[in-house]
Amino acid sequence: STPQNYTCPHHLYTIHTLSHSPLILYIPSFLTPSEAAHLQSVSASQFQSSQIADQSGKQQQALTRTSKSTSLATDPVIRCIEERALAFQGYDVRREQLEPLQLVQYGEGQNYRPHTDWFTSASQTTAEYGGNRISSFFVYVAVSDNIIGGGTQFPLLDAPRDERWCAIIDCDKSWEEGVTFRPVQGNAVFWRNMNEGREGKLEGDAQTLHAGLPVLRGSKLGMNIWTRERDLDGKYRSDGI
Numbered sequence: 001s002t003p004q005n006y007t008c009p010h011h012l013y014t015i016h017t018l019s020h021s022p023l024i025l026y027i028p029s030f031l032t033p034s035e036a037a038h039l040q041s042v043s044a045s046q047f048q049s050s051q052i053a054d055q056s057g058k059q060q061q062a063l064t065r066t067s068k069s070t071s072l073a074t075d076p077v078i079r080c081i082e083e084r085a086l087a088f089q090g091y092d093v094r095r096e097q098l099e100p101l102q103l104v105q106y107g108e109g110q111n112y113r114p115h116t117d118w119f120t121s122a123s124q125t126t127a128e129y130g131g132n133r134i135s136s137f138f139v140y141v142a143v144s145d146n147i148i149g150g151g152t153q154f155p156l157l158d159a160p161r162d163e164r165w166c167a168i169i170d171c172d173k174s175w176e177e178g179v180t181f182r183p184v185q186g187n188a189v190f191w192r193n194m195n196e197g198r199e200g201k202l203e204g205d206a207q208t209l210h211a212g213l214p215v216l217r218g219s220k221l222g223m224n225i226w227t228r229e230r231d232l233d234g235k236y237r238s239d240g241i
């Protein structure tokens with residue numbers, strides 16, 4: 001438990017721009033070590049097999065997503081992480097547009113096949129859900145020392161050329177495999193899922209296709225922070241009501 005007078009830690013991250021279109025940013029040390037430990041402890045007993053939405057919008061267990069996941073109720077530490085994710089996106093994103101933080105646990109052999117975080121089915125983008133997902137953060141909360149695999153792959157992106165990227169992305173992969181971020185504890189990948197199309201209407205960007213590669217050894221705990229186009233109905237938010 002955390003004290004009522006908890007104040008948010010001051011973050012000192014630097015940002016690396018991987019791509020302008022789609023906008024993809026890499027954020028080292030998005031979480032502090034104590035935030036990561038807190039997320040692990042509050043989620044520990046909560047995990048259930050991950051579900052995905054089918055075309056009708058029904059939540060289903062699927063072979064394409066074999067991890068376990070859970071959504072978190074807010075608390076003072078989580079609130080700071082939410083505030084950081086909001087501030088990161090500028091002042092025109094409201095707290096009511098945030099989905100509850102979702103933690104995803106992968107053990108050996110588990111993965112999430114290529115997908116976009118934005119939806120194509122109308123049933124997942126209703127007014128109650130606040131429309132579609134405009135942006136995603138995927139945060140590496142806990143990564144075992146012995147990890148092999150478990151990167152986040154964007155197969156449709158061009159790999160950057162500068163060797164300094166090799167600290168962040170897997171440079172052993174071939175060009176055709178796109179960009180694979182290594183799972184590094186505390187770090188995050190941010191991307192915009194949607195762009196303004198004709199008449200200023202937001203449209204999903206197919207280039208944001210990505211996958212959680214199989215964890216071949218060890219384990220990975222990740223976190224999704226998703227922002228909707230508009231406010232979610234209270235029943236779908238972590239702050240409820």
Ligand SMILES: O=C(O)CCC(=O)C(=O)O
Nearest residue numbers: 112138151152211212222
């Ligand atoms: O596990 C990963 O690296 C990515 C997970 C992901 O894309 C998701 O949960 O939507």
Ligand SMILES: [Fe+2]
Nearest residue numbers: 115116117210
């Ligand atoms: Fe995803």
